Amino acid sequence: MTDPPLTTNAIAYAWERLWDVAGAEKLNLPRIYGSASSSLTEPGVIVVPAPANAWTDLLNSPPHSLDWLPAEALFPPGYPRPFDDRLPILFWSDADRTKPPIWVREDGTVIFHIDLIAATLFMLTRWEEIVRPERDEHARFPASASTAFRQGFLDQPIVDRYAMILRAWLQKLRPNWKPRVRSFRLRLSHDIDHLQRFETASLALRQAARDLLRSGSPAAALNDVYDFLYGRWRFSRNPFLTALEMFARQAESLGARAVFYVLAGASTPFDPGYDPTNPTFVQRLQRLRSAGHVIGLHPSYAAFLDENRYRAEKKRLETILQHDVHHARQHYLRFRAPDTWRIAQRAGVSEDATLGYPDHEGFRCGASHPFPVFDIQADQRLSLIEHPLHIMDGTLKEYRRLTPDESRRRMELLARRVAEVEGELHLLWHNHAVTGAWSPWFEAYSRFLSEIVL
Secondary structure (H helix, E strand, O other), X not given: OOOOOOOHHHHHHHHHHHHHHOOOOOOOOOEEEOOOOOOOOOOOEEEOOOOOOHHHHHHHOOOOOOEEEEHHHOOOOOOOOOOOOEEEEOXXXXXXXXXXXXXXXXXXXXXXXXXXXXXXXXXXXXXXXXXXXXXXXXXXXXXXXXXXXXXXXXXXXXXXXXXXXXXXXXXXXXOOOOOOOOOOEEEEEEEEOOOOXXXXXXXXXXXXXXXXXXXXXXXXXXXXXXXXXXXXXOHHHOHHHHXXXXXXXXXXXXOOOOXXXXXXXXXXXXXXXXXXXXXXXXXXXXXXXXXXXXXXXXXXXXXXXXXXXXXXXXXXXXXXHOXXXXXXXXXXXXXXXXXXXXXXXXXXXXXXXXXXXXXXXXOOOOOOOOEEEEEOOOOEEEEEEEOOOOEEHHHHHHHOOOOHHHHHHHHHHHHHHHHHOOOEEEEEOOOOOOOHHHHHHHHHHHHHHHHOOO
8 A cells, every 4th residue: 555646736735725715716926845944035934745655654553542632722813713623733844843732934835744745635535545456335435434433533624624724824914914714514315216105006015024023013014014005006195206396395494505416326235216207296396496595416336336327317317307417426325536537527427425424424525615625646636616514314213223312413513613713514315215214214304403593
């Protein structure tokens, strides 16, 4: 395993991301990734690089072995800090550690002995997912294998927090400069994995048999049959379908618009293979789009590494909807960096929303702001924008086994941390996760939305 070369392109990308989140895109100030003794034409910012093998050393570090510093040690004295948590230092510079982590040179230049550039690239490019072998039963990189989880900062948008620290020191350099300030935002998204509880009669009968023979519950078996028949005869009133308009109303009440991801592939053991050409369903999608909501593609289970399948499903959905589709999120959140990003871009997708962990809520990319993708293997920035995903319904209930109250408190914690960095909290709630055993968790989600302050 070798650390990736931090090329001119990669360094420029990291500076751009930090500058953008800091709200400094219009600030013309010298910035260097190099020695603390580098000369500048006027006072600016120098980030001193970490040692050459720092990325590999981080991957091999024991759990909970990073240095953590209090926020007050990272902001200028007297600065109104947006947060007061302790922060992990992913990469120390390869320089004199007798100096403070951030200090001001005699000429006024701010010196960072924390390598913000390397940290930004490490988190946003998902390099560790390229080089680490761990995968779950669906070939997904698990949260438990990530540096953020192992070092205890998965619930911090660490890249954005570093950018807020950078903003503070930029304001010290230019006291009259006013950064661009963003408002906290919500991104509400919904994967349409099922149009009704049972897509076929055989599925309903098999479930009824299980409930009758294994569970000894005639009532449950009859309910299975009823759900199938009701879904066929009164399809427009099927709760999996009416949930779409309910989601839309929730978003609209917050002044937002939702994104709905539609499957358009064939039936497989992991794909329900519902009929996306159903006229009632298509009309519902058209109404959502006319109200300003976004309809995107939900590429099927195998499509994350199958470009032909990905393209065929996108073309089919575009034919059904009669408009181009530019948004996508992978089914089962299956993803491999950078291959899935490349496939999405070549297929004509401009915005992806896959990058969250199925097994743990938090900040997989260390970010709450959407970001342009950088392909670290090809050393180039892609035209694709990633909307990092932070919270999914199945994560809370099925993977983490949190109670509804615990789930709501986790949503509130992450929302607070996103608001502190002026970011966008991204939630995923499936259309089938609104009734039955899901009801208490959906109520917790709805209560969270009703109480949030934007």
